[in-house]
Amino acid sequence: MRRLPDGVRVAPSILSADFARLREQVAEVLAAGAKIIHVDVMDGHFVPPITVGPLVVSALREQVERAQAALDVHLMVSRPERHVADFAKAGADSITVHAEATEHLAYAVASVHENGTSCGVAINPATPPQQLSETLDGIEIALCMTVNPGWGGQPFTARSPGKVERLRTLAPEQVRIEVDGGIDARTAPLCAQAGASIFVAGSAIFATPDPGRAYEAIARSVGAS
Ligand code: DX5
Numbered sequence: 541m542r543r544l545p546d547g548v549r550v551a552p553s554i555l556s557a558d559f560a561r562l563r564e565q566v567a568e569v570l571a572a573g574a575k576i577i578h579v580d581v582m583d584g585h586f587v588p589p590i591t592v593g594p595l596v597v598s599a600l601r602e603q604v605e606r607a608q609a610a611l612d613v614h615l616m617v618s619r620p621e622r623h624v625a626d627f628a629k630a631g632a633d634s635i636t637v638h639a640e641a642t643e644h645l646a647y648a649v650a651s652v653h654e655n656g657t658s659c660g661v662a663i664n665p666a667t668p669p670q671q672l673s674e675t676l677d678g679i680e681i682a683l684c685m686t687v688n689p690g691w692g693g694q695p696f697t698a699r700s701p702g703k704v705e706r707l708r709t710l711a712p713e714q715v716r717i718e719v720d721g722g723i724d725a726r727t728a729p730l731c732a733q734a735g736a737s738i739f740v741a742g743s744a745i746f747a748t749p750d751p752g753r754a755y756e757a758i759a760r761s762v763g764a765s
């Protein structure tokens with residue numbers, strides 16, 4: 541099974557990158573030490589915006605692999621089980637589906653694993669951690685959204701650290717907790733203290749003049765490797 545690199549990691553989200561210069565922007569964070577590149581897939585249905593599909597994952601594959609980094613695909617799409625195979629084939633190392641996006645979460649998780657990639661399950665701010673109680677045993681990552689999914693640049697939801705703590709208590713030790721939304725060098729440490737170990741950051745990295753340095757500042761704030 542393909543996996544994300546172990547340890548405490550900051551994962552730049554290309555959602556806030558300049559797509560006309562995507563290769564260059566990804567090269568900057570890889571050069572700064574990023575080992576996980578986060579790709580946000582939105583379908584205009586589960587969330588209002590439409591972003592990218594498997595083509596962008598396969599376009600990044602070689603560059604990311606050459607840096608011994610991994611692709612973390614976050615599916616904000618309805619009925620994600622219908623799309624898992626395409627993203628796995630395109631080169632995803634980990635695929636995250638939303639608990640709210642399918643009536644068949646166990647089936648969606650099984651499809652991710654059958655396609656040879658690690659599996660994450662995400663929950664929105666209004667979804668309680670208990671919603672994952674029957675799933676946590678069989679997944680690699682629990683993603684706690686720290687904003688409402690759909691857009692970059694939103695403020696961090698203040699009650700998130702408490703929720704991450706409850707999720708950490710509920711989840712078996714081997715399940716990593718990922719946080720996504722409003723993460724920067726101030727909010728990442730709050731989530732780290734609560735038990736998160738993968739920190740997705742979009743605008744705090746790519747909406748700055750120097751994405752490499754911005755990555756380093758967040759990585760330093762949580763002691764990421
Ligand atoms: C939002 C996406 C995030 C987004 C985060 O729905 O899942 O990955 O890129 O953006 P920031 O870090 O700007 O909140």
Ligand code: ZN
Binds near residue numbers: 578740
């Ligand atoms: Zn995301």
